[in-house]
Amino acid sequence: MEPCYGCGGHFPDMDGPTHRYMQSSSGCFAAFNTLLAAEYSSVDLGRINRLTVDTWAVQHPGDPGDRRAVQSVGLHLARLMLQLACPRPPAETNQVMLHFSRHKHTLRALVPPSDFSKTVADVAPFAGTPQHVSKVHEWAEATWKDWSHEHAYIDDWIARHSDHAVQPDQTASKRSGHTGRVKTLIGDPK
Numbered sequence: 001m002e003p004c005y006g007c008g009g010h011f012p013d014m015d016g017p018t019h020r021y022m023q024s025s026s027g028c029f030a031a032f033n034t035l036l037a038a039e040y041s042s043v044d045l046g047r048i049n050r051l052t053v054d055t056w057a058v059q060h061p062g063d064p065g066d067r068r069a070v071q072s073v074g075l076h077l078a079r080l081m082l083q084l085a086c087p088r089p090p091a092e093t094n095q096v097m098l099h100f101s102r103h104k105h106t107l108r109a110l111v112p113p114s115d116f117s118k119t120v121a122d123v124a125p126f127a128g129t130p131q132h133v134s135k136v137h138e139w140a141e142a143t144w145k146d147w148s149h150e151h152a153y154i155d156d157w158i159a160r161h162s163d164h165a166v167q168p169d170q171t172a173s174k175r176s177g178h179t180g181r182v183k184t185l186i187g188d189p190k
């Protein structure tokens, strides 16, 4: 077993492919791909695919000197926040992200957490099982919490670039008592 230098999880020592700029050990990338394979082969599991991708991505920030890596972490963290704070249908989440990606050059390099409380090593053993979805959710929530020192920056960045991305229904937001900035800006799930 060897620790992944991205997420710190322990994975079997192996030779294999890794991502170009989301840097990880080969064992970690293989575990991530085990989850993806299960999600691509099931409509039900496919619904959680974005959460899996975003969570793994923000645990593997790569080289802060690489602009692609910097933008990737920021965008995946923004989408993670949207999914956890205000779940929307996948098509709408994609639309918002397309809009955000036009502003990705404004993202600054984020400071990754010193360690992560859960990694894909905790989730991959449940790939394709009835616990798959709940394990991904626990991993995503824990990872979002690990990034808490950057929440204010991402919240503010989303707010600054949400102008035309969404049709806010602020009346409905106020009625339902949500006060979170993201929820107010992008409305409540229908």
Ligand SMILES: [Zn+2]
Pocket (backbone or CB within 6 Å): 004, 005, 006, 007, 008, 009, 024, 025, 028, 029, 059, 060, 119
């Ligand atoms: Zn890793």
